[in-house]
Amino acid sequence: MQIKPILAAMRHHKAGTVLIALQIALTLAIVCNALFIIQQRTARVSRPSGVEETDLFVIRSDWADKSDPRRIDAQMQADLIALRQLGSVQEASSTNSFPLRGTGWDNFIKLQPDQVKMTTDAAIFFADERTLAALGTRLVAGRNFTAGEIGAQQPRDALHSAQVIISKALAERLFPQGSALGKTIYVSMGRTPSTVIGITDTLQAHMTGSWANPYAYNAVLIPARLLNDYTYYLVRARPGQLAAAMRDAPKALYAQSRMRIINAKDGVMSFAQVRRRAYERDVGMAILMGIISVVLLAITAAGIVGLTSFWVGQRRKQIGVRRALGATRGDILGHFLTENLLIGIGGVLIGAVLAVGINLWMVAQFEMARLSLAYVVAGVVALLLLGQGAVLAPALRASRVSPVEATRSV
Amino acid sequence: MLKMTHLSKVYRTEVVETYALRDFNINVKEGEFVAVTGPSGSGKTTFLTIAGLLETFTGGEYHLDGVEVSKLDDNARSKIRNEKIGFIFQAFNLIPDLNVFDNVEVPLRYRGMKSAERKQRIMEALERVGLASRAKHYPAELSGGQQQRVAIARALAGSPRLLLADEPTGNLDTQMARGVMELLEEIHREGATIVMVTHDPELAARAQRNVHIIDGQVVDLSEDPRFHAAHAAADQAHG
Ligand SMILES: Nc1ncnc2c1ncn2[C@@H]1O[C@H](COP(=O)(O)OP(=O)(O)O)[C@@H](O)[C@H]1O
Numbered sequence: 216m217q218i219k220p221i222l223a224a225m226r227h228h229k230a231g232t233v234l235i236a237l238q239i240a241l242t243l244a245i246v247c248n249a250l251f252i253i254q255q256r257t258a259r260v261s262r263p264s265g266v267e268e269t270d271l272f273v274i275r276s277d278w279a280d281k282s283d284p285r286r287i288d289a290q291m292q293a294d295l296i297a298l299r300q301l302g303s304v305q306e307a308s309s310t311n312s313f314p315l316r317g318t319g320w321d322n323f324i325k326l327q328p329d330q331v332k333m334t335t336d337a338a339i340f341f342a343d344e345r346t347l348a349a350l351g352t353r354l355v356a357g358r359n360f361t362a363g364e365i366g367a368q369q370p371r372d373a374l375h376s377a378q379v380i381i382s383k384a385l386a387e388r389l390f391p392q393g394s395a396l397g398k399t400i401y402v403s404m405g406r407t408p409s410t411v412i413g414i415t416d417t418l419q420a421h422m423t424g425s426w427a428n429p430y431a432y433n434a435v436l437i438p439a440r441l442l443n444d445y446t447y448y449l450v451r452a453r454p455g456q457l458a459a460a461m462r463d464a465p466k467a468l469y470a471q472s473r474m475r476i477i478n479a480k481d482g483v484m485s486f487a488q489v490r491r492r493a494y495e496r497d498v499g500m501a502i503l504m505g506i507i508s509v510v511l512l513a514i515t516a517a518g519i520v521g522l523t524s525f526w527v528g529q530r531r532k533q534i535g536v537r538r539a540l541g542a543t544r545g546d547i548l549g550h551f552l553t554e555n556l557l558i559g560i561g562g563v564l565i566g567a568v569l570a571v572g573i574n575l576w577m578v579a580q581f582e583m584a585r586l587s588l589a590y591v592v593a594g595v596v597a598l599l600l601l602g603q604g605a606v607l608a609p610a611l612r613a614s615r616v617s618p619v620e621a622t623r624s625v
Numbered sequence: 626m627l628k629m630t631h632l633s634k635v636y637r638t639e640v641v642e643t644y645a646l647r648d649f650n651i652n653v654k655e656g657e658f659v660a661v662t663g664p665s666g667s668g669k670t671t672f673l674t675i676a677g678l679l680e681t682f683t684g685g686e687y688h689l690d691g692v693e694v695s696k697l698d699d700n701a702r703s704k705i706r707n708e709k710i711g712f713i714f715q716a717f718n719l720i721p722d723l724n725v726f727d728n729v730e731v732p733l734r735y736r737g738m739k740s741a742e743r744k745q746r747i748m749e750a751l752e753r754v755g756l757a758s759r760a761k762h763y764p765a766e767l768s769g770g771q772q773q774r775v776a777i778a779r780a781l782a783g784s785p786r787l788l789l790a791d792e793p794t795g796n797l798d799t800q801m802a803r804g805v806m807e808l809l810e811e812i813h814r815e816g817a818t819i820v821m822v823t824h825d826p827e828l829a830a831r832a833q834r835n836v837h838i839i840d841g842q843v844v845d846l847s848e849d850p851r852f853h854a855a856h857a858a859a860d861q862a863h864g
């Protein structure tokens with residue numbers, strides 16, 4: 216109702232108006248994207264690993280003597296027997312890597328031997344017949360490896376595995392039309408066909424970077440012990456005995472042989488720690504974005520409070536005149552709220568465009584997802600409400616200016 | 626129209642109490658043109674602000690149009706100011722951010738008047754003061770006399786029954802002052818009640834009735850030697 220004269224009057228305090236509008240615009244643009252990033256990171260952090268994480272832990276054993284692969288193989292088998300004999304341990308298995316580890320082998324997966332480009336990419340987990348049990352991951356089709364199928368793999372030799380088990384996501388990616396069971400795939404650059412003998416339920420890859428988003432649930436289990444410079448043991452404690460098992464296991468391994476190093480700091484990690492480490496940067500980024508948002512919102516609110524207070528002080532006389540001419544306290548309050556709303560609308564219009572612009576730039580630069588417009592809408596509403604909230608105190612002060620101010624000398 | 630009896634107004638600060646008005650009695654009838662004179666600091670402005678419901682008073686009674694105003698709440702007082710009273714201030718008090726048209730519109734908007742009627746009244750009022758052609762100008766682009774005419778147009782646009790003017794010519798030269806005075810007389814002839822504070826004995830003499838305030842009280846002019854002195858001076862000036 217008072218919009219036209221308020222708009223007209225704004226031309227006479229352009230600088231402040233533009234400043235606040237731009238501040239609102241910038242805050243909206245950044246906060247929208249920050250909240251979107253928080254949501255994206257939170258979604259990443261809370262996606263399932265497909266692993267029964269409670270009671271699971273991993274041990275990394277670095278071999279002191281790396282000269283003889285056969286000794287390493289024998290040591291690994293002896294280690295596994297020792298671990299499984301522990302009272303606090305339910306299951307143990309050796310592997311080169313595991314979901315959420317961060318680094319590891321990921322390889323091209325092809326459907327034809329002479330294919331040059333990959334069909335997709337997948338994490339390579341060297342597994343034995345106990346690996347799925349240790350992870351707590353079920354098969355949804357086919358069968359598990361048998362003990363007799365588990366071979367030994369030299370790190371520098373080409374992969375040649377007649378049987379593989381693959382994750383559900385990889386199976387669906389490779390064979391969208393029908394079941395992958397019994398089909399042939401080619402792992403890595405090798406030309407040796409591998410038959411899919413089993414398909415697991417959801418199983419996350421070790422890769423956690425955003426580049427790997429399309430492959431995050433692609434995993435191939437190869438029936439072999441990898442005779443590398445180190446190995447991991449996946450150990451499932453008996454229910455509720457995680458702490459005890461994490462204490463017992465390294466002792467049992469050292470009792471087997473002292474020719475190894477189990478790092479005191481992170482040689483033994485519960486899966487909860489693995490998860491925390493994998494998503495450290497995501498959580499950190501989400502917290503940083505949260506702090507930036509709060510700080511920006513606070514600065515903007517403070518700016519609005521400050522400028523409006525200044526305006527109220529500057530316009531005391533004019534407020535008194537308006538009161539003398541019949542404005543009620545509500546009219547004066549409404550005047551400042553409306554003025555703020557108009558500036559806010561100007562700001563959020565620019566800000567919405569900026570928000571989308573920043574997002575599109577990030578999409579191009581960092582493979583970000585496209586900003587959902589719901590965030591822009593929520594941000595617009597939030598900033599308009601913030602503006603109204605911030606303006607309330609000075610506007611109430613304005614509404615209490617006495618009409619007698621009109622008669623006070625200039 | 627405007628009746629104050631035994632009215633008092635005390636300004637309290639931490640250290641002093643100032644009686645701006647004491648045992649103040651006045652009765653302005655409908656359609657009267659009253660000039661209020663008195664030395665600086667005698668309480669003239671205080672009287673006008675109370676009369677115009679800009680301020681509350683400390684004691685006594687004030688009936689405006691038959692209503693005892695001390696019982697009214699802030700919104701009711703705003704409504705009366707808006708509908709019944711027109712103000713003309715010494716410092717014009719136009720809103721610098723608004724052009725002439727928008728300035729005159731201010732009280733009409735607070736009345737919630739429809740746009741078409743507002744426009745008609747604004748143009749009528751501006752024509753009345755001879756400034757219809759300046760509707761899009763800003764106050765700073767006008768002379769003092771023109772600004773005061775805009776202020777009068779603003780006071781007139783709402784058709785108030787009571788016009789309160791606090792030294793409306795105080796900031797104007799003689800010629801402009803005369804023009805403003807003629808305008809007020811014209812408005813008075815059309816039926817408005819006018820109470821005007823002035824320092825100018827010549828203008829005061831043109832009102833129907835003079836009220837003299839000294840030390841916050843209305844005094845009988847015939848008993849005040851200063852009044853006779855002022856009149857003698859005015860007579861001389863007229864020559
Ligand atoms: N807000 C106020 N606070 C304190 N004293 C005031 C205030 N307004 C006016 N006064 C005092 O009241 C007296 C009357 O003032 P005023 O009505 O402005 O006189 P006039 O208009 O006749 O010059 C003066 O002594 C003045 O100092």
Ligand SMILES: [Mg+2]
Pocket residue numbers: 669670671
């Ligand atoms: Mg005065």
